[in-house]
Amino acid sequence: MTEDKWLKWAIRLQALAQTGLAYGKDVYDIERFEEIRRIAAEMLVEPSGLPLETVHDLFCNESGYQTPKLDTRAAIIEQEKILLVQENDGLWSLPGGWCDVDQSTMDNVIKEVQEEAGLEVEVERLVAILDKSKSNPSRSVHHVTKIFYLCRRIDGQFQANSETVASDYFALDDLPPLSLTKNTAEQIALCFEAHQAEHWEARFE
Incomplete structure (x- = not known):
């Protein structure tokens, strides 16, 4: 078993x-x-x-009807490179995190980018809504729905914080070690597809 x-x-x-x-x-x-x-x-x-x-x-720390948790991720692409942040464990991910109870998913991803990457951004398009259990290799005791947004940088610069220690832009064929619980190379490639497409239909599971 x-x-x-x-x-x-x-x-x-x-x-x-x-x-x-x-x-x-x-x-x-x-x-x-x-x-x-x-x-x-x-x-x-x-x-x-x-x-x-x-x-x-x-x-067993929640009450009410059990529902999936929401995880929002931001894809910020400039000169065909995507922004990733490095976490305390040395692995890299798209800026993002759990959706707060008082935030829409779009507002939440904007907030997470500010906190983790120090950037002010605006959301341009929805890339995908994915089931973590189908798309990411790690297991979780909670069912998680991952939402990826394509965002455009407006202003700001990275500052080290309690969650991330660095940020940098990477080409798709030169990605650093990824935090696979947060994002996979396939999910990042999907973000590049959305960025390059004239018209994009969000992927969903």
Whole structure:
């Protein structure tokens, strides 16, 4: 039995338990949903190697109906090179991150570029809406929808911050080591396609 199956089952059990806790009224049903949630967390202890308390805090820390998380990424291309930021682990990614609850996805990607790359940008077009589980090699206990925007730099310059230590522009055939949880070479190539196309229809999954 693969760890991927365990992960999928645990995610599904957690989602069912979270929904039950959100909408259940009977006290005995609530107890059962809490127990299912604990079991889901326990299923991830061995494959993750993390203590149960840590897994529970990371995996069972939300309420309400379970929905995918949104991750927004900005593609800024100048002279056929794309802007990437280097994270603390030495890997590189398109500027971006989790969508804040009070932000639209477009406003969020503008904010993330300002925070991570020090740039003021405007969004020009939607490149793609992708399912992380289909497009990125890393596994996640949360279902993630990744949204890529093509952006144009208006002003600003990079300043080191708590999330990123450097920024630079790279050609598609000369990419640095990528943070594959954030973006892949194929996703970056898709951004170049959108940049070069006169008319672009956003890709989606």
